[in-house]
Amino acid sequence: MTTLLSELTTLRVGGPAERLVQATTRESLVGTVLEDWANGEDPLILGGGSNMLAADEGFDGTVVQVATRGIERLESVPGRVRLRVEAGESWDDLVAFAVGNGWSGIEALSGIPGSSGAAPIQNIGAYGQELESVLVSVDLLDRDLHEVVRVQAEELALGYRTSVLKRHGGSVPERDGVVVAIELDLADDAGLSAPIAYAQLANALGVELGTRLPIADVRHSVLELRSSKGMVLDPADPDTSSAGSFFTNPIVSEAFARSLPADAPRWPITESSDPALVIPLGEWDGTVPAPAGSPSFEHDAQVKLSAAWLIERAGIRRGFRLPGSRAGISTKHTLALTNTGGATADEIAALARFVQARVAAEFGVVLQPEPVFVGVSL
Structure with a gap:
């Protein structure tokens, strides 16, 4: 019987898994993964499925559902x-x-x-x-x-x-x-x-x-x-059919943060992190380039911004949907992209791209997604 990734992820999207292995012991987990690696394959490791956006085409390989306990x-x-x-x-x-x-x-x-x-x-x-x-x-x-x-x-x-x-x-x-x-x-x-x-x-x-x-x-x-905020899983609440916060709070330079409206929330930080991609508004051509370089390096005078504030101030409200789409912004929390019922991965991705584009056009900040993508790209 074919298992759909939509049955294993909280966003409720994703096509069929070619092979599903539920690893209930450490030995079975290690053995299954080593076997796939030895065969030159790269299995998809799945825990609770709460931080994943999987493609509608599914996964052509082994999905290892980690079910070990102890x-x-x-x-x-x-x-x-x-x-x-x-x-x-x-x-x-x-x-x-x-x-x-x-x-x-x-x-x-x-x-x-x-x-x-x-x-x-x-x-x-x-x-x-x-x-x-x-x-x-x-x-x-x-x-x-x-x-x-x-x-x-x-x-x-x-x-x-x-x-x-x-x-x-x-x-x-x-x-x-x-x-x-x-x-x-x-x-x-x-x-x-x-x-x-x-x-x-x-x-x-x-x-x-x-x-x-x-x-x-x-x-x-x-x-x-x-x-x-719809952030505790509840089958009766469609707002919880999400991957939680879909975008991370951007981290930018202190100088850039000062260019934002005075009411923009901001918090000075000292940790290393992925810096947000900042594009001067006059140079933005409507496309979002892929992140380049190492995902973490030291960047002085960093400030964390509120992704939710940026999304809302870009004109995207709770409950927003693109016309004809079954993917929507949560009615409780603008950082969550939700499956309102029968949405596809392509619809979720299209909404994410729209949010990225609006925020980039308004503020020059490209929001970075938090979930792991499987066969999907923005």
């Missing part, structure tokens, strides 16, 4: 908790497990769909927390070595929604491999959360930034915030 507590120093988590564990189930035990460090990452093994690939983050702050290492099935090796977090070049493991726009990653497991270092501090580091979350909780609260209260508030 959370192991390792030895650690007093006040800290080390966990080794198999790649197929649901990320939010892992967060719930940690919160239920009173361990902090990932509570603000509640409600993020997908698998634990996918988390380090784009250094997931939300509401003032990023995986980078708790990730110790990953067990990686290395494409060059054809064996599982332990890679320390500092070797992954973790940045804003990126790492050396990420396939930017479908490109080959700097380090090719399959995450088999991750190791985390959490805090065990009487059930208290990490200090609240995000203003919207602090406002929702009615506290000042830096406050520590019972960890379960923080998770509850984060889930409520994400649900209000």
Whole structure:
């Protein structure tokens, strides 16, 4: 029986998989991938399918659905908790497990769909927390070595929604491999959360930034915030048929940021990241060039902008659709592109290109997509 990628991804688009293997053990995961590599093939690795836009033509090869399970507590120093988590564990189930035990460090990452093994690939983050702050290492099935090796977090070049493991726009990653497991270092501090580091979350909780609260209260508030934006999977809510935030917040030079309207949100940063592509409006010809060069390098005086603000100020509102298209902007959150029912990958891509073009025409900033593309390009 043919399996459609639309059945395995949260955007609900994607054609047939030639072959689907559900890897429920580490041995089957490693063995299947090694077999494909030995045959000169490049399998498609699929976790929760929450960060992928797959082509309507499907995938001509093996799709390996990572379904491994297991959370192991390792030895650690007093006040800290080390966990080794198999790649197929649901990320939010892992967060719930940690919160239920009173361990902090990932509570603000509640409600993020997908698998634990996918988390380090784009250094997931939300509401003032990023995986980078708790990730110790990953067990990686290395494409060059054809064996599982332990890679320390500092070797992954973790940045804003990126790492050396990420396939930017479908490109080959700097380090090719399959995450088999991750190791985390959490805090065990009487059930208290990490200090609240995000203003919207602090406002929702009615506290000042830096406050520590019972960890379960923080998770509850984060889930409520994400649900209000259609960012918690719900079969009854078509706004959740998405890949979450489709575009990353652009990072530009401080000088360029000063050229934007005074009310444009902006946050100074110090981390390395992919810089946004900035095109002088007088030179823009209506096309978006492909990103060039390494996906991460040092860039001085960087400022992060709000992609949602840019989209809205470019005239694209919540619920917007191109004529005749079944792809739309979420009715709750302008950063999410949604499948309103029966949309194709081409329709999602067309809407993404339209959003990119409008923002580029208005502000000279080319928004960079966050999902992994399989057989699709913008």
